[in-house]
Amino acid sequence: MIIAIDGPAASGKGTLGKRLAHHYGYRHLDTGVIYRAVAYAMMEAGAELTNEVLAVAAALELDPEKFGNPILKTQKVGDAASVVSAIPKVREVLVNFQRQFAADPPGAVLDGRDIGTVICPHADVKIFVVADPRVRARRRTLEARSRGEDADEEAVLADILKRDERDQNRPIAPLRPAADAHTLDNSNLDIEAGVRAAIAIVEAARASRG
Numbered sequence: 001m002i003i004a005i006d007g008p009a010a011s012g013k014g015t016l017g018k019r020l021a022h023h024y025g026y027r028h029l030d031t032g033v034i035y036r037a038v039a040y041a042m043m044e045a046g047a048e049l050t051n052e053v054l055a056v057a058a059a060l061e062l063d064p065e066k067f068g069n070p071i072l073k074t075q076k077v078g079d080a081a082s083v084v085s086a087i088p089k090v091r092e093v094l095v096n097f098q099r100q101f102a103a104d105p106p107g108a109v110l111d112g113r114d115i116g117t118v119i120c121p122h123a124d125v126k127i128f129v130v131a132d133p134r135v136r137a138r139r140r141t142l143e144a145r146s147r148g149e150d151a152d153e154e155a156v157l158a159d160i161l162k163r164d165e166r167d168q169n170r171p172i173a174p175l176r177p178a179a180d181a182h183t184l185d186n187s188n189l190d191i192e193a194g195v196r197a198a199i200a201i202v203e204a205a206r207a208s209r210g
């Protein structure tokens with residue numbers, strides 16, 4: 001079974017993806033990390049983020065061993081990832097990696113922006129996670145502070161809104177729910193309640209398939 005989870009920045013889709021994968025014994029891929037890794041490679045090389053040739057080269061040299069680097073989680077790298085991910089050729093290079101991950105047994109949960117629409121249009125279950133931008137900014141701020149980073153909630157909110165606008169309005173693979181996605185609004189749900197709601201969606205989808 002393939003479960004696709006999409007949603008905007010800081011919607012909680014990553015945590016949800018991880019928890020769902022754990023619940024079903026599936027593998028989990030946070031696809032944002034891929035774009036973050038490409039963006040970070042560009043930053044390290046001192047490259048212009050819009051340099052297509054260098055960005056494609058960085059995407060081709062992607063090393064999953066580096067996905068755990070905590071610096072990838074920072075707002076600065078996330079912002080850069082939003083720019084790099086708008087380059088069509090970069091997305092093209094990364095499609096196969098994601099589809100291969102999804103296809104390997106026993107099943108997979110992938111979370112991102114275009115999993116249900118582009119990467120796995122035939123996913124068994126698609127969930128589109130949304131949350132009020134203010135709630136997302138609050139969560140992201142607390143998260144950053146817990147890592148010892150300095151974070152100003154208003155600045156985080158501005159960043160989230162800017163990123164939403166860029167991710168939703170890019171011409172290629174924009175952030176939008178697939179026609180057959182189930183929307184999960186977790187603005188008023190804590191993590192446990194969000195996980196329960198997601199499991200309920202997966203179970204209902206399974207039952208309706210027989």
Ligand code: DC
Binds near residue numbers: 031033082085086167
């Ligand atoms: O989910 P995230 O914050 O880690 O994603 C970082 C950026 O990467 C996001 O602004 C857009 C891009 N992204 C994408 O274009 N497609 C995905 N499947 C995942 C992330």
